Amino acid sequence: xxxxxxxxxxxxxxxxxxxxxxxxxxxxxxxxxxxxxxxxxxxxxxxxxxxxxxxxxxxxxxxxxxxxxxxxxxxxxxxxxxxxxxxxxxxxxxxxxxxxxxxxxxxxxxxxxxxxxxxxxxxxxxxxxxxxxxxxxxxxxxxxxxxxxxxxxxxxxxxxxxxxxxxxxxxxxxxxxxxxxxxxxxxxxxxxxxxxxxxxxxxxxxxxxxxxxxxxxxxxxxxxxxxxxxxxxxxxxxxxxxxxxxxxxxxxxxxxxxxxxxxxxxxxxxxxxxxxxxxxxxxxxxxxxxxxxxxxxxxxxxxxxxxxxxxxxxxxxxxxxxxxxxxxxxxxxxxxxxxxxxxxxxxxxxxxxxxxxxxxxxxxxxxxxxxxxxxxxxxxxxxxxxxxxxxxxxxxxxxxxxxxxxxxxxxxxxxxxxxxxxxxxxxxxxxxxxxxx
Amino acid sequence: xxxxxxxxxxxxxxxxxxxxxxxxxxxxxxxxxxxxxxxxxxxxxxxxxxxxxxxxxxxxxxxxxxxxxxxxxxxxxxxxxxxxxxxxxxxxxxxxxxxxxxxxxxxxxxxxxxxxxxxxxxxxxxxxxxxxxxxxxxxxxxxxxxxxxxxxxxxxxxxxxxxxxxxxxxxxxxxxxxxxxxxxxxxxxxxxxxxxxxxxxxxxxxxxxxxxxxxxxxxxxxxxxxxxxxxxxxxxxxxxxxxxxxxxxxxxxxxxxxxxxxxxxxxxxxxxxxxxxxxxxxxxxxxxxxxxxxxxxxxxxxxxxxxxxxxxxxxxxxxxxxxxxxxxxxxxxxxxxxxxxxxxxxxxxxxxxxxxxxxxxxxxxxxxxxxxxxxxxxxxxxxxxxxxxxxxxxxxxxxxxxxxxxxxxxxxxxxxxxxxxxxxxxxxxxxxxxxxxxxxxxxxxxxxxxxxxxxxxxxxxxxxxxxxxxx
Numbered sequence: 001x002x003x004x005x006x007x008x009x010x011x012x013x014x015x016x017x018x019x020x021x022x023x024x025x026x027x028x029x030x031x032x033x034x035x036x037x038x039x040x041x042x043x044x045x046x047x048x049x050x051x052x053x054x055x056x057x058x059x060x061x062x063x064x065x066x067x068x069x070x071x072x073x074x075x076x077x078x079x080x081x082x083x084x085x086x087x088x089x090x091x092x093x094x095x096x097x098x099x100x101x102x103x104x105x106x107x108x109x110x111x112x113x114x115x116x117x118x119x120x121x122x123x124x125x126x127x128x129x130x131x132x133x134x135x136x137x138x139x140x141x142x143x144x145x146x147x148x149x150x151x152x153x154x155x156x157x158x159x160x161x162x163x164x165x166x167x168x169x170x171x172x173x174x175x176x177x178x179x180x181x182x183x184x185x186x187x188x189x190x191x192x193x194x195x196x197x198x199x200x201x202x203x204x205x206x207x208x209x210x211x212x213x214x215x216x217x218x219x220x221x222x223x224x225x226x227x228x229x230x231x232x233x234x235x236x237x238x239x240x241x242x243x244x245x246x247x248x249x250x251x252x253x254x255x256x257x258x259x260x261x262x263x264x265x266x267x268x269x270x271x272x273x274x275x276x277x278x279x280x281x282x283x284x285x286x287x288x289x290x291x292x293x294x295x296x297x298x299x300x301x302x303x304x305x306x307x308x309x310x311x312x313x314x315x316x317x318x319x320x321x322x323x324x325x326x327x328x329x330x331x332x333x334x335x336x337x338x339x340x341x342x343x344x345x346x347x348x349x350x351x352x353x354x355x356x357x358x359x360x361x362x363x364x365x366x367x368x369x370x371x372x373x374x375x376x377x378x379x380x381x382x383x384x385x386x387x388x389x390x391x392x393x394x395x396x397x398x399x400x401x402x403x404x405x406x407x408x409x410x411x412x413x414x415x416x417x418x419x420x421x422x423x424x425x426x427x428x429x430x431x432x433x434x435x436x437x
Numbered sequence: 438x439x440x441x442x443x444x445x446x447x448x449x450x451x452x453x454x455x456x457x458x459x460x461x462x463x464x465x466x467x468x469x470x471x472x473x474x475x476x477x478x479x480x481x482x483x484x485x486x487x488x489x490x491x492x493x494x495x496x497x498x499x500x501x502x503x504x505x506x507x508x509x510x511x512x513x514x515x516x517x518x519x520x521x522x523x524x525x526x527x528x529x530x531x532x533x534x535x536x537x538x539x540x541x542x543x544x545x546x547x548x549x550x551x552x553x554x555x556x557x558x559x560x561x562x563x564x565x566x567x568x569x570x571x572x573x574x575x576x577x578x579x580x581x582x583x584x585x586x587x588x589x590x591x592x593x594x595x596x597x598x599x600x601x602x603x604x605x606x607x608x609x610x611x612x613x614x615x616x617x618x619x620x621x622x623x624x625x626x627x628x629x630x631x632x633x634x635x636x637x638x639x640x641x642x643x644x645x646x647x648x649x650x651x652x653x654x655x656x657x658x659x660x661x662x663x664x665x666x667x668x669x670x671x672x673x674x675x676x677x678x679x680x681x682x683x684x685x686x687x688x689x690x691x692x693x694x695x696x697x698x699x700x701x702x703x704x705x706x707x708x709x710x711x712x713x714x715x716x717x718x719x720x721x722x723x724x725x726x727x728x729x730x731x732x733x734x735x736x737x738x739x740x741x742x743x744x745x746x747x748x749x750x751x752x753x754x755x756x757x758x759x760x761x762x763x764x765x766x767x768x769x770x771x772x773x774x775x776x777x778x779x780x781x782x783x784x785x786x787x788x789x790x791x792x793x794x795x796x797x798x799x800x801x802x803x804x805x806x807x808x809x810x811x812x813x814x815x816x817x818x819x820x821x822x823x824x825x826x827x828x829x830x831x832x833x834x835x836x837x838x839x840x841x842x843x844x845x846x847x848x849x850x851x852x853x854x855x856x857x858x859x860x861x862x863x864x865x866x867x868x869x870x871x872x873x874x875x876x877x878x879x880x881x882x883x884x885x886x887x888x889x890x891x892x893x894x895x896x897x898x899x900x901x902x903x904x905x906x907x908x
Contacts, residue, residue, distance in 0.1 A: 036698075060480070084557060136701075243475055
């Protein structure tokens with residue numbers, strides 16, 4: 001495997017390609033899905049593939065090769081396809097190596113983990129202890145190993161392994177809570193705590209009443225705040241800006257959030273999304289995206305950086321730049337202090353189905369799920385159901401009035417695509433709507 | 438015998454010899470090709486060559502699944518042993534069982550008048566560039582133009598321990614476009630998705646050039662002539678795109694049996710319909726909603742599902758009542774019924790689960806003119822942009838993209854961002870008439886973990902809703 005990436009690149013160059021990238025990946029992940037408090041299926045993968053990116057006379061092509069024994073044939077076909085394609089005048093090359101990478105190895109206890117059953121049982125037990133009746137979710141051991149080579153002198157190796165557990169606890173169809181546990185070290189993996197949180201929220205959400213439309217001061221639990229900051233990270237890809245899929249176009253240097261908000265992307269930091277290098281082989285690093293509410297940069301690869309007259313941020317994907325892991329700088333308030341600031345408002349714990357009416361303006365709606373609580377003078381007075389958050393991404397970010405002092409690592413199915421390190425957040429003037437009967 | 442047949446049969450035999458009470462193996466070879474034309478520039482061309490084997494076993498009432506792309510006996514042996522091992526480690530208290538189904542020996546394929554494999558990259562690019570050129574010729578300020586044309590050729594071989602042996606071939610074609618039209622600082626955005634099961638002839642069936650030009654004109658008209666949408670209770674005439682998304686979101690998803698049973702609770706959610714909800718009234722008597730994998734040329738066409746069960750048409754709602762859940766063999770056993778062939782996987786490396794195929798409101802006999810003519814005051818919403826629905830599939834929102842005021846049966850000026858925010862029963866109970874202009878769009882339906890974004894089509898004719906709250 002070590003040599004295969006280099007061999008693919010050499011083959012592409014010998015066929016006339018100016019640029020070539022090969023990322024040979026071995027996937028050894030393992031998963032347990034559970035529902036009704038027990039495993040419904042366990043999955044294991046043994047896959048090897050090569051993600052290849054080639055440029056022939058400014059014609060950009062990409063592929064995934066699954067039959068590695070016939071990699072040469074696949075490259076020949078791909079180059080032939082490239083020749084029949086068209087030039088991309090926006091293409092500006094890949095990063096020039098070699099690079100030095102940080103020394104990072106996975107926790108051997110995570111990499112060698114064979115059975116996740118006890119972690120599922122710990123999470124489910126934690127939720128049931130809090131009064132939940134039904135639990136569902138997933139336990140993951142993610143493990144993949146990357147061997148990267150490029151025609152610009154890059155050679156890199158990255159062995160990644162991490163643990164993840166997502167649990168939803170229910171008392172009934174409309175009384176539920178969600179908990180997340182993420183770790184790169186076995187000793188830091190806390191599935192029971194995730195289960196307890198899910199169970200606690202579910203129990204507190206007992207007998208919810210239909211919510212009321214209006215504008216509210218809202219406490220965002222880290223999971224739902226992570227959904228919003230994940231939107232920020234994704235929409236800051238320069239590619240999204242160019243495609244009309246971002247409200248951040250022409251806003252570098254301008255205010256896009258409250259002075260409380262500082263957001264970074266950092267693929268090099270310890271997270272379950274940690275990477276030593278991006279798809280061009282550029283070492284990952286911390287990039288401050290929003291500093292005290294002011295937009296500093298988009299996420300770039302070499303080509304988009306040239307278009308925006310800046311430098312790559314080390315966020316290249318195979319074609320488009322994207323976030324690795326989002327970090328929100330914590331504030332100075334404890335969780336209790338944040339709640340105590342709410343005279344009459346809401347506490348939202350999770351959401352899903354975030355969709356835009358206009359990506360350019362940032363007008364969106366998203367549907368809170370799991371515990372939704374009406375709070376007065378910092379105390380929960382009743383659980384609600386059936387509301388929708390209807391607002392604007394920039395308006396929400398600008399109206400952050402306080403951030404908690406303890407960020408948590410969040411990642412969740414469909415909504416939080418990469419790890420987001422987020423604290424509790426207090427946001428004012430949040431639009432809430434509900435369905436007509 | 439070819440390599441994949443040999444390996445799949447070997448996997449099933451080995452799983453049985455290792456103690457599986459049920460075993461199945463699925464080989465898939467996918468050859469996708471796609472490109473993005475962004476603002477007139479060919480961004481990148483993707484050509485895939487994907488193949489591998491997935492094995493699912495039932496051991497001591499627990500399910501194990503494992504997958505590999507190493508197409509050797511050693512590779513397949515390893516995943517069979519993995520699947521057995523992880524199933525045995527499950528420690529389930531209640532046993533999973535499968536509904537008994539007929540074993541099948543079948544070989545089916547979707548015909549192609551012009552084979553996708555014979556269409557050159559140049560021809561594919563030229564097709565989309567022609568549309569893009571016409572679009573820029575309209576003279577509007579189109580801030581972003583994004584087209585994605587993709588095709589895929591999917592070969593499968595399925596075998597199970599009950600004697601089923603099924604081969605299939607499905608060529609599929611899809612176009613997605615996303616446009617941003619501006620007038621001053623004001624903006625309208627749209628996205629559309631059309632699909633086809635068959636050969637390159639599908640492109641002609643879309644009439645893409647006309648659709649894109651009409652869409653851009655309507656966006657420009659909304660920007661220049663659009664007024665605020667009225668608020669209050671009024672009639673709504675909803676076009677095929679709106680009927681299609683509503684049928685998928687609030688009829689198809691809540692009737693997925695795995696969701697009803699809680700297997701998807703932590704991801705895609707549950708359902709407002711309880712397990713004993715058959716017969717429950719959700720809509721008016723004119724509402725029939727169907728899911729049908731056997732519609733020729735629809736993008737989710739198939740004749741056998743990924744558990745080897747024969748596909749058939751399913752009435753989800755009939756005369757406004759819940760009629761049938763979408764079932765696979767696992768859920769069917771829990772409901773003491775039979776699978777209706779709704780089990781699908783996005784590729785060899787994930788388990789097959791309960792999925793919709795081509796979901797639509799069954800057409801009746803009204804013309805669009807007839808639906809409009811006795812509306813005194815209301816909105817004609819032809820398409821939507823933003824939409825979402827809660828995870829029990831009860832509270833849905835559809836925000837209008839192309840919409841017009843209706844007064845005394847006449848279509849007037851465009852109205853901007855009309856919001857339908859209704860419960861599922863409120864939406865479907867208000868339907869008093871159903872048109873005959875059935876049309877489909879394609880979608881990617883998301884579900885499961887790891888996520889499986891699967892080909893689906895969503896359709897319907899124009900429908901009329903009486904006295905619903907809009908804003």
